[in-house]
Amino acid sequence: MAKPETELSGLCDEPGGASSHDIQDGILEPDDPLFKKKCRRLDARGAMYRVGHRSWWKEELPSEEEYQTARANLDRAGWAVDYIISHCCPTTVQDELSGGFYRADALTDFLEEVAQRCRFKYQFFGHYHTNRVIREKYVLLYEQIIRSKE
Numbered sequence: 767m768a769k770p771e772t773e774l775s776g777l778c779d780e781p782g783g784a785s786s787h788d789i790q791d792g793i794l795e796p797d798d799p800l801f802k803k804k805c806r807r808l809d810a811r812g813a814m815y816r817v818g819h820r821s822w823w824k825e826e827l828p829s830e831e832e833y834q835t836a837r838a839n840l841d842r843a844g845w846a847v848d849y850i851i852s853h854c855c856p857t858t859v860q861d862e863l864s865g866g867f868y869r870a871d872a873l874t875d876f877l878e879e880v881a882q883r884c885r886f887k888y889q890f891f892g893h894y895h896t897n898r899v900i901r902e903k904y905v906l907l908y909e910q911i912i913r914s915k916e
Contacts, residue, residue: 791815793822827873836876840884849914850889856881859904863894 791813794804808815816822828836840847854860856878857870881889890905890912898906905912 793818796820827871828876833872833876836880840880845883846885848887850877850880850884850886852877852889852891854893855889855891855900855904855906859900860894862900863898863906868894 791808792815794801794808794815795818798804805817854874854877855863857874858878859881860868860870860874877889886903888903888905890907892907894906895908896906897908897910900906
């Protein structure tokens with residue numbers, strides 16, 4: 767289980783991970799006798815799929831226990847932190863960012879709960895492979911490195 771809260775010079779971050787947004791066409795298993803044939807067929811039509819244990823793992827999303835631990839840690843912090851550092855972002859931010867292309871999942875919904883309940887300066891995330899600031903406090907980082915002022 768990942769450590770859900772980390773102090774970084776007095777800063778607090780939350781659990782990361784994310785659902786793969788490119789699995790609409792399935793998850794192939796490499797030990798399937800038809801694996802290569804399926805890959806060729808999917809590649810030919812530009813399908814969005816992943817390969818189990820190579821480019822997709824069931825553990826990509828936190829467990830319910832990890833969500834509960836994060837909530838307990840936020841309870842102890844009074845639901846107030848300086849920064850939230852995660853792999854993806856809250857559902858409403860994801861919808862705004864992608865125009866509704868990406869589907870909500872348990873993690874984006876959890877991060878939505880955190881965004882609604884928690885007081886924070888910024889949330890930093892990177893799942894979507896671009897650099898952009900959304901609503902002034904949601905900072906999407908991909909090919910950027912930033913320094914904390916604190």
